[in-house]
Amino acid sequence: MNSSLIEKFWTDFCNNHGISKSSHYEAYSFGDPESADYIADLVKNGIKTATSSALELYEENERIPQVGDYNVILDSQNLPICVTQTKVVE
Template structure:
């Protein structure tokens, strides 16, 4: 039976592995007000099609959220904001926008998987939020490039 809460999922995960006292954060991918977008990203993660993400550094600083670190655990929520898996961060790097690799873009699983399409999609996604904080997207805009893996599933 799937976990009813993040705490229950974390407890079930801890019964199968030793996390050495690690803690977790909760996480979803996409706009929380667009559950179909969150669900599509969750489905791609659970299918292994999305294993990476990129976020402007400004988003972390503006929201006063910690930058992902290698070894961090996250409870992944689906479009209904129900816990479905535990993710572990395996790579976290600070990289300028135009230095994000084609391989990383491919592993994000967006669009056609090419770096050109990734840049087009991410420019449209990142520009409004950066401008809201008085910044503009340019080739040197710092990005947090993260790779994660599913280490436990609720089902």
């Protein structure tokens, strides 16, 4: 993962949207490398607007998603494609 490129993408996003650079975000891709580009494109174009995970899959001290968190979506090459924000956690 190219963390410096992701950090620059995040910083540029924050500067362009008036968001504090200290806001929590995670960078990740969806699925395996063969499907990551396709899914990232769906997210970027507003077609895929939700995701889920099971609470039981989180480790005891692992941070669970919180409303307001940001997500830097990566493609199959771990390049940042877009940013989403968590709106609901149930």
